[in-house]
Amino acid sequence: MNSDWDLAVVGAGVAGLTAARVAAEAGLRVVAYDRMTPGGQLVNLTTLHDVPEPGEVTSSAGLLGRLVAEAEAAGVTMSFAEVTRVRAGAAPRLETSEGEVGARAVVVATGLTAGRLGLPGEELLVGRGISTCAGCDGPLFRGRAVAVVGDDDWTAEEALELAEVATAVTVLVPGQPRWSGERVGRLAASARVEVLTGATVTALRGEGVLSGVVVATAGSERELAVDGLFPYVGRRGPGALVDGLPTDEAGRLRTEGGVRTAVPTVFVAGDARSAATGSVPSAGADGEAAGAAAVAMLRPAGGPGLRIVDPTFGVQPADSAAEAQAGGTADWSEVALFSNSKPNATELLRGVGERLQEHWELPELGFASKPNASAAADKDVIDWLSQRYKMVLVAVGD
């Protein structure tokens, strides 16, 4: 079968899963790609604040589970191939680790790359002190000091999560913080958190593993000894992934109002979109909008498309449940083999049966076979086997 789709969603986080679900519910054939597991940034969080409503708290895993289940129930196909390039155009094509596929529309919902400071030696220290996932790597820094770099709600949330395990969390804000008043309060309430504004990391310390950073603040520079560094600055959008679309300075895709881009077949949702606010509710809203926009684009103004009678439709036979009967009275010493009479099937069964006989110290094994590999099993034989034996080992195939 051809592998083309009505809609390909790149990135299965909150925005991507929502867009995919909305489009699939409208009857589109939708694939959602995520090179890792679905979830996007949700994977990196344990608890979500202000979700679903301001002031409320939601478990990240619970939300993710619901988003995935809803998408799959709507008929979305999940793929774990890595999308390496999106060629935007009238007929978009995606290059993936499993080959090239076509889609009639694409929603880019990749989110952003992990945070980076852009300092020499940084890449060598990733996983050796530098991390961008407090939920995943936080426990490694239990009883140790860490620094967090960033200015947004995300940074604040990660710092608060780290404060539950680390002895000291220094939040280095390059300019002034942008996080919410509620988070200002929570950060201030934590004895382990210190916030430094106007702070820039100028160098990394450590041989093989991180041991500290050099921090410049207005007019002065100082060494800060930390075992962990969590940068949430320098995150890049998917500009390099998508051909033919304008991006902002952070590589996020520019849109022409909402989730639409300069190319009618390509939509952007979530953090990958220039000017996205980066919250879970806004990613969800983007997903809703992108899914609906893709549906509207694929359903031309001329009419709703084709309506057809499902050629695969059928109903369960009325009596299928009534067939089930109570099992026999046999106990676990009564085991039989049932061969389909294909070449070697009996030999295979006997071999495996002997191993079970030894294992359970059975006195003997029963045996039955279909007279003919191609015919359905005789009802009488099935009756007899199910009454006489507790377990029947069956050979299928050739």
Add this chain to the structure above:
Amino acid sequence: MTDTEVIELPGVTEETWHEVAWERGWGDGLPTVPPTPARVAAALTALEGIDLELGPVPPSGLVPTRESFAANAVMAGCRPADLPVVLAAVRAMLAPEYNLHGVLATTHPCAPLVVVGGPVRTAVGLNSGGNCFGQGTRANAVIGRAVQLVTTHIGGARPGSMDRSTQGTPAKYSWCFGENEEESPFEPFSVRRGFAPGESMVTVAACEGPHNINDHGSTTGLGLLMTIAGTMTDAGSNNVYVKGPHFLVLGPEHAATLHRDGWTVDAIRDWLWERARMPVSQFSEENRRQFEDWGVKPDGDMYTVSTGPEMLHVLVAGGAGKHSAWIPSFGATAAVSRPVPVAR
């Protein structure tokens, strides 16, 4: 029509339908006709007053509805008048002795052979003459195709997953023809299958494609039978060890020669039963052991084709020329006949 039976395909047009159908795994690779509710409703007019009387279709075990059944006929290109013939064929295929489940799951290359007899042949324009197994006649093409699409779609027997055939056969696209009753010197096949003269019927069996029997040289019935026996002695045929039905479709010229020389259908069957046999030495020792495991023993030092003369179904089809065909079957199947229902 319930909501679940109608699928909305946003943005899809008649022009783009084939791509969409193909991507969804519908059809047989050739373009299909979009089964719009209007086309399905039109097709169903031919089944007014007729209950489908269809049971679960293996392997999915789903029972087709009137609409989904008709949708498959529409997709195959059927006109309303073709539907009763398709229905008779599908009813026959669902008879337990046809063994549809085994037929679909087997690695053997069998297709539903659909033989039509009686006046419905002319009513729907079915070809029973020249090139009747081949391309070029609408009714033959679409009726056979519709039967196959029902099992593909409702039964879910798609190649590669449920349909496990090693190589398949081109006959799986469509395999339907009429008996050439007009040029047959024998009693119509439908009558020998128990139907009244003038009654239309369909006979199905899970069969390989036709094996040609070319005999331009023989001028006697006996000479022809020798050639036919030679074609039937096929060491690689399922009919040797799984047994089951098989068909001899005589071209009208061969049939005329046999009839002229006094050969009746029964005499043809008896002679071929006795003479179309293969020496045991033609089979490998391993294969013989395998036959024995299946309870198949040679008659003396010869293997027979199937289990008796009655397993060979003899009919007449085709046009001018000195060709006939032997059609071996899957073996674990039966020739099943059903009347073509008549709409009220």
Add this chain to the structure above:
Amino acid sequence: MELEKRGAVAPLLVTSTFLPLVEAQAKARRVTPRIVVVPHPVGGLNEAELAERIEAAAGALLPLADEARGSA
């Protein structure tokens, strides 16, 4: 699968090519079969190859059987 419906525990030794068929049948019948997958083909193997298949299949079957017996 008929056997399981009637109350017997019926592990299926399925050759890999037939696995999709068995899974789809199970879905249609709304049952969850106990499956031990054996690499296809089994027919045409010599003794040593067959022994290997038996070893692998037994390795999968015994824990499955123990579990079935334990939970009954």
